[in-house]
Amino acid sequence: MTLETTLLLTFLINFALVLLDASLGYHLAPHLLRLSPRDEDRDSEVFVRGIRRMLTGVVMLYMFFNCLAYFRQDNALMAVVTVLIVLDLGGQLYVRYRARHRGGDAP
Numbered sequence: 001m002t003l004e005t006t007l008l009l010t011f012l013i014n015f016a017l018v019l020l021d022a023s024l025g026y027h028l029a030p031h032l033l034r035l036s037p038r039d040e041d042r043d044s045e046v047f048v049r050g051i052r053r054m055l056t057g058v059v060m061l062y063m064f065f066n067c068l069a070y071f072r073q074d075n076a077l078m079a080v081v082t083v084l085i086v087l088d089l090g091g092q093l094y095v096r097y098r099a100r101h102r103g104g105d106a107p
Contacts, residue, residue: 003073010078011070017085018066022059024092026052031099058088 001009030048062085069077 003075007070007073007075007078010082011066014066014078014082014085015063017082017089018059018062021062021085021089021092022055024089025055025058028092028096029055 029051062081065077065081068074069081
């Protein structure tokens with residue numbers, strides 16, 4: 001495989017992973033944050049909207065650096081972006097697993 005083909009394939013895989021990460025985070029983060037008993041306003045719509053805006057910002061950063069690495073033909077940056085996305089997905093899945101096995105009501 002050539003360098004361009006490898007970068008394009010990695011770019012497309014990262015794009016799919018970012019979409020998966022965004023959809024999982026959009027539905028999972030508010031439920032997991034509600035499990036924390038610290039604040040009474042955790043159920044408010046404003047709080048959930050704020051968390052979802054933050055997730056939108058993170059997804060935009062992932063895609064910005066994914067595009068930057070692809071168009072600059074930078075293998076190292078593409079690898080860093082891929083690792084960050086995979087770690088983010090893995091962390092979300094781990095927290096979901098822990099919440100379900102602790103008796104939480106996470107989806």
